[in-house]
Amino acid sequence: MDFATLGITVLWTFLYGYVVIASIDFGAGFYNFYAKLTNQDNIITPIINRYLNPVWEVTNVFFVFFFVGIVGFFPDTAYYLGTVLLIPASISLIMLAIRGSYYAFNQYSKGTNMVWTFLYGVTGLFIPASLSVALVISEGGFIEETAAGLDLDYVELFFSGYTWSVVFLAVISVLYISSGFLLFYSNRAKAKQAVHLTRTWFLTWTIPMLVISQFVFLELRATNREHFDNATQNYWYFFLCSIVFMAIAVYLVYKKKNYGIAFIMVMLQFAFAFFGYGISKLPYILYPFIKLDAVVNDSMAIALVIVFVLGLLLLIPSLIILMRLFLFDKDYVQGKE
Amino acid sequence: MEDVLIGRILTGLTLGVHILYATVGVGIPLLIMILEFLGIKKNDYHYLTMARRIAMGYTVTVAVGVVTGTIIGLQLSLIWPQFMQLAGHIIALPLFMETFAFFFEAIFLGIYLYTWDRFKNRWHHWYLTIPVVLGAGISAVFITMVNSFMNSPAGFKIVDGVLQNVDPLKAMFNPSMPERVFHVLVTAYMTAAFIMVTIAAFNLLKSKFDEDREYHKKGLKVMMVIGLIMAGLTVLAGDLSAKYLHNHQPEKLAAMEWHFETESNADLILFGVLDEENQEVKGALRIPSALSILSDWKPSTEVTGLNDIPKDEWPPLVIHYFFDVMVFFGMFGLGASLLYFILKWLKPNLVHSKLMLYIYVLTGPLSFLAIEAGWFTAELGRQPWMVRGYMRVSEAITEASGLGLTLILFGILYFVLVTTTILVLTRMFKDKSAKESQIQYYGTESLDETGGRF
Numbered sequence: 001m002d003f004a005t006l007g008i009t010v011l012w013t014f015l016y017g018y019v020v021i022a023s024i025d026f027g028a029g030f031y032n033f034y035a036k037l038t039n040q041d042n043i044i045t046p047i048i049n050r051y052l053n054p055v056w057e058v059t060n061v062f063f064v065f066f067f068v069g070i071v072g073f074f075p076d077t078a079y080y081l082g083t084v085l086l087i088p089a090s091i092s093l094i095m096l097a098i099r100g101s102y103y104a105f106n107q108y109s110k111g112t113n114m115v116w117t118f119l120y121g122v123t124g125l126f127i128p129a130s131l132s133v134a135l136v137i138s139e140g141g142f143i144e145e146t147a148a149g150l151d152l153d154y155v156e157l158f159f160s161g162y163t164w165s166v167v168f169l170a171v172i173s174v175l176y177i178s179s180g181f182l183l184f185y186s187n188r189a190k191a192k193q194a195v196h197l198t199r200t201w202f203l204t205w206t207i208p209m210l211v212i213s214q215f216v217f218l219e220l221r222a223t224n225r226e227h228f229d230n231a232t233q234n235y236w237y238f239f240l241c242s243i244v245f246m247a248i249a250v251y252l253v254y255k256k257k258n259y260g261i262a263f264i265m266v267m268l269q270f271a272f273a274f275f276g277y278g279i280s281k282l283p284y285i286l287y288p289f290i291k292l293d294a295v296v297n298d299s300m301a302i303a304l305v306i307v308f309v310l311g312l313l314l315l316i317p318s319l320i321i322l323m324r325l326f327l328f329d330k331d332y333v334q335g336k337e
Numbered sequence: 338m339e340d341v342l343i344g345r346i347l348t349g350l351t352l353g354v355h356i357l358y359a360t361v362g363v364g365i366p367l368l369i370m371i372l373e374f375l376g377i378k379k380n381d382y383h384y385l386t387m388a389r390r391i392a393m394g395y396t397v398t399v400a401v402g403v404v405t406g407t408i409i410g411l412q413l414s415l416i417w418p419q420f421m422q423l424a425g426h427i428i429a430l431p432l433f434m435e436t437f438a439f440f441f442e443a444i445f446l447g448i449y450l451y452t453w454d455r456f457k458n459r460w461h462h463w464y465l466t467i468p469v470v471l472g473a474g475i476s477a478v479f480i481t482m483v484n485s486f487m488n489s490p491a492g493f494k495i496v497d498g499v500l501q502n503v504d505p506l507k508a509m510f511n512p513s514m515p516e517r518v519f520h521v522l523v524t525a526y527m528t529a530a531f532i533m534v535t536i537a538a539f540n541l542l543k544s545k546f547d548e549d550r551e552y553h554k555k556g557l558k559v560m561m562v563i564g565l566i567m568a569g570l571t572v573l574a575g576d577l578s579a580k581y582l583h584n585h586q587p588e589k590l591a592a593m594e595w596h597f598e599t600e601s602n603a604d605l606i607l608f609g610v611l612d613e614e615n616q617e618v619k620g621a622l623r624i625p626s627a628l629s630i631l632s633d634w635k636p637s638t639e640v641t642g643l644n645d646i647p648k649d650e651w652p653p654l655v656i657h658y659f660f661d662v663m664v665f666f667g668m669f670g671l672g673a674s675l676l677y678f679i680l681k682w683l684k685p686n687l688v689h690s691k692l693m694l695y696i697y698v699l700t701g702p703l704s705f706l707a708i709e710a711g712w713f714t715a716e717l718g719r720q721p722w723m724v725r726g727y728m729r730v731s732e733a734i735t736e737a738s739g740l741g742l743t744l745i746l747f748g749i750l751y752f753v754l755v756t757t758t759i760l761v762l763t764r765m766f767k768d769k770s771a772k773e774s775q776i777q778y779y780g781t782e783s784l785d786e787t788g789g790r791f
Contacts, residue, residue: 054447060403061440064410068429068436071414075425082414082421086737089415094750097404101754104400105761108393149736296426303430303505311437318444318468325448325455332455 003301004292007073008285010308011066012278018062019274020177020267025059026124027178028052029099031201033121036114043193047186049107050335054326056103058319060096072304076294080286084143084152085134092130099123125171132170136163139224140287162219169212173270176205180249180266184259188333199253206250213273224287231280238276245269341731343740344416347747349716351409353709354751358402360708363477363522364529365395366446370466372559377459382783383552384559386775389453391533394762396450401758406439408747416740420723420733423500427493428486430505435479442472453778474522481521482509488715489513489585490724516581517715520574524667524711527567528704531670533560535701538694546770553771554689557697561674564700568671575664576631583632586725587641589718592652593660594628596642603628603640608661611654652718659717662710666703673700 028048035041071078098119106116137143137152139162144151157163179201186194221228231239249265252258283292295301326332369388376384414421424432445468456462492507493500537557541550582590590596594606597616605628609621626636643651673696680688687693719725723733775783 054451057399057403057443057447058440060407061436061443064407065436065440067411067414068432071421071425072429072433073425075422075429078414078421078425079418082418083735083737086415086735086743087739089411090743090746093408093411094746097408097750097754100404100407101401101757104397105757108397108761108765151737296429297500297503299503300426300429300505304433307430307434307437311434311440314437315440315444318441322444322448325452 003298003305004073004295006305007069007295007301008278008282008292011069011073012275014062014069015066016271016274018059018066019173020270021055021059021062023128023174023177024181025052025056025178026128027174027176028182029103029124030121030175031178031182031198033117033124035197036117040197043191043197044182044186046335047182047189047191047194050189050333051185051326052103053107055322056100058322060100073296073301074285074290074294075296076290077285080143080150080289081134081137083150084137087152088130088133092127095123095127095130099127125174128170128174129167132166133157133163136160136166138281138284138286139220139227140284143289160219160223162216162223165212165215165219169216172205172208172212176202176209177266177270179205180253180263183253184263185327185333187259188330190334195259199256202253203250206246209246227281227284227287231276235276235280238272238279242269242272242276245272340740341734343744344734345730347740347744348409348412348416349713350744350748350751351405351412352712352716354755355402355405355409356708356712357705357755358398358405359477360525360528360705361395361398361532362402363473363525364527364532365391365398366466366470366473367526368529368533368560368563369395370463370470371563373463373466375559377463381555382775382779383555383771386771386778387552387556389778390766390771390774392450394765397758397761397765399446401754403443405751405754415743416735417723417730417733418735420728423724423728424483424486426500427490427503427505427508428483431479431482431486431509435476435483438472438476438479442469442476445469445472477521477525478518481518482511482514485514485517486511487722487724488517488719490727495727512585513581516574516577520571520578520711523567523570523574524704524708527564527571527670528701528708530560530564530567531704532701534564534670534674535698538697541689542691542694542698544770546772549771557677561677564670565674565678568667568674571667572671575667579631580633583638583640586718588643588646588650589652589656590632591641591643591646592654592718593656593714595654595657596628596640597644599639599642599645601629601637601639602626603632603638605631606657609657611657613654650721652720656714656717659710659713663707663714665707666710667707669703669707670700673697 028051032041032045032048035044102116102119106113106120136157142153142157142160144153179198183195183198183202186198217228217232220231245265245268249262249269252262252265281287284290285292285294296304369392372384372388372391375381376386376388413424445465449462449465449469452462452465486508489512490508491511492504492509494502534557537553537560540546540553541557544553579590582593594603595609595611595616595618596603596606602625604626605624606618607622607624609618611618628640629636629638632638632640677688677693677697680693721729721731723730772784
């Protein structure tokens, strides 16, 4: 495997990791707010807090890891994406900042505050929406090269059907993944009411999930035909697997059994869709400006790969400890400490 | 041209806010580690409670530190895309390693904060401070390496606009790296300790909880010890930095000292006002030959003056004021902590006198100001270069429109974040005495011993 392929595989895997754990986090914030509005917060809020308190910071690192990594392996992305994303990424950053800080403010300050819960909950849906714009732009057609330099065509972006289908896909995925996880966690916590509530949420989002996925495909066909053809002709089996895993997850939840397996199925569903999308996109990272071969010089690539392997040797055991303490420790999950 | 200025202001603003939180973020874990160690070792609930209370406040500053750190991480690509393109080729390694260190710290900080009562053996919980302190310190080391590279680029060649012979390790271990890393670390530990000195002294002056006096006095003493050591090391770090600048970046040293003519027996200039036209300094305190000695131990050392440097490569001369602020406010803590120990030895009853407490209260904020001033000196002193000798800031600025709007939005954001942080931190501790916290954490039986001790 050459460095470029290795680099993009590593980065894409981290982005996938971020999509899953950030979705849990973003969705939890929104559900927390929703539960408070409907006076159900005593059922679900303690469970959300028990999970999120020790891990929210780690979630953020996955994101930092991705954007530092992509500049490291593919420095040209810093120039193209950095230039055109000034406004969209700044908006995402401001919302991330509000969300991250107000989570802590809310958590460690005396008495929770409805305004803070609101800020925390609503930004949880706007952030994935605004971050997903980066993926839309990478399909090509939105960047103009003028004499003054690169610029983003906001009109084109705003009126594109593809933009909106991806934005809705992001938001619905967040609510879908998050409810799947909270269902599993509530079940482990033996909180009956919470199980009931989160199960309803999960089943509610299955149909919109299916519908929006179809829309994304239709719009991709109009936006970047080459990518669409590659996905449907060469890599169709990724998307087929994804649908099968989704069917299993929904079946298990509907039959009220094996919520843990059901969540693993949800993760597989997204893994196959995400990697299928990623592979069919290659060799372009940013269509048509950056191809996979825009990787850094060899000596840096070797150094990055070595550091990456060493880093993982340190990270994986640490993450396992974290999960064993707060995810798989029965007493902790059930609130007994 | 205007974009360059806006870009610089925005970057400066973000970093100016971030370093407040980052300094605390690097320094506080060490304090928590020491306090918990003392608590377990001496079986003293005061120290244990102190560690827990500080850790509680720390979570809030960490949260904001993480988000402002994320912001600057991405903003570098958004505001200075060409710089990051170049940086990706040469210093991606320390940038990448910094995220690993941060990752490591984040994992163990989460574990540390939520397992206070989960281990039967207290030492097991204390061990968790080791990865947190290491993670925080090492991430500071790596990110300082990146910044040092911008001051003293190394490990590559540009031939006809193409990067060649890239050596990632040489870029990391660039000439200015050792002094700067040392300087950043010790000042972070110093500032964190003096912030705690400020809090303890403030509580001794104003707190309505009389039962906490012994608790705050104990805290004051520990923090003064750490503060004194770190402030001493800071002086050493500053001296090493001056010697580095003399040898490798003379234009910065000359601008810091308004030193125009190359000469030996160069004077050190303190304070003063500059008449830029005539290169005359008014109202300054001159210490004969001190600049030469500072640069290389002996008065005969010849110090390069600004007039020997092309005018379009001069750093802004305003950095002299920042330099003065850094040195004086940085030394303030050293003086205050020295005074504390001298009094403790000679006149113990004056150690906690009102006047002294007011002096202690100042150490924290002044250390913060010194940190800010120090970074302003270092970063403005690198102008007009983005990467010294290779890329000017005007070549690195983004081509995108809308920088002005971003500046306004982020300005509002930082104002809100900083205000809320202060508000939340005050509310957290205002109405709760340390004694109450101790009972909450360890039960009433922890009070049975005199002075919180077994």
